[in-house]
Amino acid sequence: MNHPPRLLLLGGTTEASRLAQTLSARDDLVVVTSLAGRTASSAARPGRHRTGGFGGIEGLVAYLHAERISALVDATHPFAARMRWHAYEACNQTGVPRLRLERPPWQAQAGDRWTVVATVAAAAAAIGGGPSRRVFVTTGRNELAALASASDGRRWWLVRSLDPPERLPLHPAEVILDRGPFSVDAETALLARHRIDLVVTKNSGGDTTAAKLEAARNLGVAVLVVDRPPSPEGPSATTVAGAVEWVRSSLGLSPPSDAPPWRPGV
Numbered sequence: 001m002n003h004p005p006r007l008l009l010l011g012g013t014t015e016a017s018r019l020a021q022t023l024s025a026r027d028d029l030v031v032v033t034s035l036a037g038r039t040a041s042s043a044a045r046p047g048r049h050r051t052g053g054f055g056g057i058e059g060l061v062a063y064l065h066a067e068r069i070s071a072l073v074d075a076t077h078p079f080a081a082r083m084r085w086h087a088y089e090a091c092n093q094t095g096v097p098r099l100r101l102e103r104p105p106w107q108a109q110a111g112d113r114w115t116v117v118a119t120v121a122a123a124a125a126a127i128g129g130g131p132s133r134r135v136f137v138t139t140g141r142n143e144l145a146a147l148a149s150a151s152d153g154r155r156w157w158l159v160r161s162l163d164p165p166e167r168l169p170l171h172p173a174e175v176i177l178d179r180g181p182f183s184v185d186a187e188t189a190l191l192a193r194h195r196i197d198l199v200v201t202k203n204s205g206g207d208t209t210a211a212k213l214e215a216a217r218n219l220g221v222a223v224l225v226v227d228r229p230p231s232p233e234g235p236s237a238t239t240v241a242g243a244v245e246w247v248r249s250s251l252g253l254s255p256p257s258d259a260p261p262w263r264p265g266v
Contacts, residue, residue: 005070005251006030008063010087011049014208015101016075018240020047028253032067036076036083060090071250073243075101079202081229088232097250100236101243103205105228106213113222116203120146123200123224128152132198132222136191138212139202139226141165147200158194180208187215202226 004027009020011033023031024047033049054060063069074087084100091098108114117123120143127135127150134156137147141161148169151157157173159165164177174194191199191212199216201209203225216223237243248255 003068004028004030005253006032006068007247007251008067008069008072009033010072010074010076010083011035012076012080013103014206015103015240015243016073019073019075019101019243022240022244023047023247026253029247029251032069036080054086057086057089057093060086061093064090064094064096069096071097071099071247073099073101073247075243078102078105078204078228079226084231088234098234099243099246099250100231100234101240102231102236102238104238105203105205106210106225109217111217112213113216113220114225115222116225116227118227120202120226123147123226124150126224127155127198127200130198134158134194134196135198135200136160136194136196136212137170137200138209139200143202145169158196180211182209182211184211184214184218187211188218191215191219191221196221199223200226203228 007023007029009016009031011017011020012035016033020031020033023029031047033047035049035051036053054063064072072087072091074084076083087098090096115126117126120139124147127147132155136158137144138160139147141163144159144165145167151170153171157170158176159168159170159173160176160178162177162179165175168175199212199221201212201223213223235246237246247253
């Protein structure tokens with residue numbers, strides 16, 4: 001008896017959920033979505049799933065063998081730097097085909113007052129040496145400690161995250177717990193109400209949280225943008241449609257009648 005191929009989908013993003021939804025509808029493929037479990041309030045997801053780490057590269061290699069994984073799609077967050085390299089090394093060792101699915105980064109537009117830095121620690125240094133006094137932080141609760149050096153009593157902080165921070169090293173501060181998508185009007189009102197003069201964000205890309213950038217542009221508010229970490233070489237896609245076609249082509253599955261051709265880097 002032939003078993004359908006098994007796809008391991010490293011998830012945690014909107015794109016991963018959409019890909020799982022699309023591929024789980026097939027009866028010739030088993031999709032297992034893996035989540036790191038760092039976010040307490042995760043969105044609903046279709047198909048099979050697992051939660052937690054693998055135990056490094058060796059653990060992921062063992063999982064790929066034990067679960068007879070035929071292909072892997074890494075659709076983790078653009079700032080999940082470690083996992084993408086673990087996937088790269090594990091797939092190299094096992095010969096399992098791997099695709100990196102990552103949404104395009106945001107691009108500065110006319111009127112933006114962006115300063116781009118390489119890391120959150122570099123963002124802290126820029127804040128500490130800059131004129132800002134009311135800072136809106138949207139880098140996520142796990143990055144707050146890296147900003148602590150800029151909390152010197154000279155500025156007020158507004159922190160937005162999905163889940164409450166275990167520890168808040170920024171003082172004085174207010175915490176907002178919320179999940180996007182956010183509208184431009186709501187983000188504009190938020191920045192104006194709190195008299196924000198600096199927005200701090202990672203360049204996550206996508207539409208869910210992009211409204212804050214347009215709001216900052218409209219109000220003339222400066223934005224400190226943390227650039228993405230590098231990704232390993234190999235096949236990549238920036239759309240769910242491109243990832244679907246890569247999976248189909250890599251595993252020899254029958255194509256839907258309206259499937260677009262997949263090209264590396266699309």
